[in-house]
Amino acid sequence: MGQVFYWMNTSIDGYIADSDGDMAFMDPPEDFRQEANDHVRRTGAFLFGRRLYEAMEQPWTQDLGGDGASAVEREFAELYRKTPRYVFSDTLQTVRDGVTIVRREDAASVVTRLKREIDGPLQLGGPELAVSLLDLVDEFWMYAFPVMVGGGRPYLPVRENLRLRLAEHRSLASGVTFRRYVRP
Known part of the structure; x- marks a missing residue:
């Protein structure tokens, strides 16, 4: 049975974007990138809100070879x-291959079904x-980058x-x- 892991990267003061909506303060160091790959290798599916889907989809589906x-x-x-992706949105009409649109009214029932059907983390x-x-949500994951932004999302x-x-609590060499x- 799958478990839902809510994972977002943050500043140390708890923001995923600064007050201008910018996430550039989280320029990932190499040790974080390797750790992210290790997590994604075990991920059964991604469950994204529309904004995060749009931020992730373009850079990671293009050819990075050259x-x-x-x-x-x-x-x-x-x-x-390679990982199945679900985007929860009432506004998107089309998505790339490998992505499934889930309407918000169906969100809880779809996630409940995915927890039964997919072994491994549902990120x-x-x-x-x-x-x-x-x-x-079964677990809350947070990678905090060593910066304070003072406000935002x-x-x-x-x-x-x-x-x-x-x-669990760990520090990477980069300071992340x-x-x-988990719930008590």
Whole structure:
């Protein structure tokens, strides 16, 4: 049975984008890229909100062979393209091959079905989508980059207390930290 892992990268003060909507402060170092590849290698499916889908899809589905991309980046692109992707959106009408559109009204039933059908992690991304599916999220993953941005889009805009237990905490050589939380 699959488990839903909500994973977003953040600043150390908890923002996935700064107040201008920019995520450039999270320029990933090589050790983070390798760690991301290790996670994606085990991922059963990606579950994306529309904005995250649009941010991820274009760079990782293009040919990275001749643009100076590193071997780790080319590996991520290959793993990304091989992994089934679901985008939760009421506005998208078409998507690339390998991607399934899920309408918001069907989100909970589709994720419940995927948890039964797919072995391995179901990697959920997008804070609004995560809040809408909060009861189905098994773990909360956060890679915090060593920068403070002072405001912007938060990691998870919950409207009530959500008690969690720290299950894992590690630091990469680059200063990026990983925290994994589970429900108590």
